C-alpha cells in the first residue's frame with residue numbers, strides 16, 4: 549500500500565503478511581507509518597493505492613467487523629461504565645445481549661477489572677483504561693487482532709496479562725499484529741517482526757532470521773590486540789579479557805580460535821546474536837544513509 553498526506557509520503561509500497569496464529573510485531577521509529585497502516589487495515593483511512601486482504605479477499609465492511617482493534621488514540625466513552633461499554637461494543641459487532649454480557653463479564657474477569665466493572669471509564673487509572681481498551685478489542689471474539697501500541701504505559705503485571713492474552717489469541721489461530729517501541733518485549737513475544745522505516749518494510753522475518761547475520765564472535769582471551777591483524781576480521785570492541793569480533797563472509801571461526809589460543813588461554817568462545825534493539829538501530833541507520 550502507498551499513502552500520502554499532502555506532500556508527506558506516509559506509506560511507500562509497504563507490503564507484508566501475517567499468518568493464522570501468528571503474533572506479528574510491527575516496529576519502527578516515530579512517524580515510520582505504523583498507525584497509518586493499521587488505520588487503513590481498519591478502513592478508518594483509505595490507501596492511495598494497494599489493498600488489505602483477509603484470507604485472500606479484499607477486506608470489506610463485513611470482514612472489518614471481525615477485526616479487534618485497539619486504536620492509538622484509544623476509543624472509549626469516558627462517562628460510560630466499564631461493563632455497559634463492553635456490552636454495547638459487543639452488540640455493535642452483532643452479538644445478542646446475552647452473549648454480549650457473557651463475553652463482557654468474562655473479559656472483565658480475565659483482565660482483572662472485576663472491582664471496576666461498574667465504574668465510569670474516566671475514573672480508572674490509565675493502565676486500567678488500557679485493560680478495558682483491550683477487552684473492547686476482544687469482546688466480540690475477533691478473527692484478527694490489530695493493536696496500536698497496546699503495551700505503552702502498562703505496569704509490569706499488566707504487561708504480563710497483555711502478553712498472555714495476545715499469545716493465547718494467537719495460539720487459538722487468530723493473526724495478531726501489534727506495534728510497539730518496547731523491542732525487548734517484541735523480541736520475547738513475537739513469532740515474526742516487521743521493521744518499517746519511512747513507509748517501507750525494511751526488514752521482516754523471525755527474530756532468529758533477522759539477527760542471524762550481524763552475529764558477533766565473543767572471545768575471552770589473553771593479550772589485547774591479539775585479533776588486530778587477522779584477515780577478514782573486524783574488532784568491534786576489545787576490552788581487557790573480552791574481545792568482540794565481526795567476521796567477514798567465509799572467514800573460518802576455528803582459525804580465529806587458533807589465533808586466540810596462540811595468544812594465551814581462551815576462557816570463552818561463542819557466537820552472539822544482536823538483540824532486536826541493536827538490529828533495529830543498524831537497519832534504521834543503514835536505511836537512512
Ligand SMILES: Nc1ncnc2c1ncn2[C@@H]1O[C@H](COP(=O)(O)OP(=O)(O)OP(=O)(O)O)[C@@H](O)[C@H]1O
Nearest residue numbers: 553556557558576577578579580581582583584585
Ligand atoms: N493526519 C495526518 N496528516 C498529515 N500527516 C500525517 C497524518 N497522520 C500521520 N501523518 C504523517 O505520516 C507519517 C506516518 O505517521 P504514522 O502516525 O503512521 O507513524 P507511526 O509509525 O505510527 O509513528 P509513532 O510511532 O510515532 O506512532 C508521519 O510523517 C506523520 O507525520
